[in-house]
């Protein structure tokens with residue numbers, strides 16, 4: 001206000017500037033809140049992704065996904081491929097973009113989600129816990145098939161089904177996996193229910209299959225080469 005008085009800024013212009021700054025700060029706070037609520041463990045960006053390294057990924061397709069129309073269309077996205085090929089990086093970056101728009105998003109790994117839902121069975125809070133995974137506009141279930149589930153129990157398939165079926169055609173779900181869907185029945189403990197899960201997951205979904213080298217391996221090879229040279 002002192003500066004405005006010095007430069008004889010008209011009061012309406014001053015008010016306009018103050019309100020714009022407040023509106024920007026409010027938008028920023030809302031974005032931060034959505035990111036925190038999403039439980040995203042790290043903020044990955046598509047601009048940090050080396051598309052030249054991973055030739056198996058169609059950059060144009062990812063940039064199309066980055067427009068987030070799939071959330072609006074309540075479409076699923078499945079990113080499959082070997083370890084280290086960048087599946088989680090891309091999925092997390094898309095989730096972050098979702099938070100930056102007005103979407104409510106949630107990140108989980110398959111094992112964390114199933115552990116959480118199992119605890120809901122134990123203390124009769126399943127309905128409440130399911131809400132966490134059913135209400136977000138975008139749910140990312142990362143690392144499907146990645147590790148052995150804590151509870152080796154066919155109810156894993158029932159719980160997974162509750163989430164997928166509850167979101168089917170209503171909300172968008174992103175899944176990353178390093179196993180073939182044929183192995184999902186063993187992973188979730190019930191092949192029959194898993195067939196119903198896969199059916200819903202792939203229906204109308206955008207499926208990206210990344211066949212390529214591991215970025216982690218590439219990084220450690222580069223490091224080794226550098227150390228040998230030094």
Ligand SMILES: Nc1ncnc2c1ncn2[C@@H]1O[C@H](COP(=O)(O)OP(=O)(O)OP(=O)(O)O)[C@@H](O)[C@H]1O
Nearest residue numbers: 048049050053054083084085086087088089178215
């Ligand atoms: N093409 C790439 N450009 C830049 N960083 C990459 C690329 N691919 C992977 N990374 C980085 O390598 C690490 C592993 O990638 P990411 O977790 O996305 O792999 P993943 O395919 O999900 O593997 P996993 O199935 O083992 O979880 C991350 O830190 C990620 O940011």
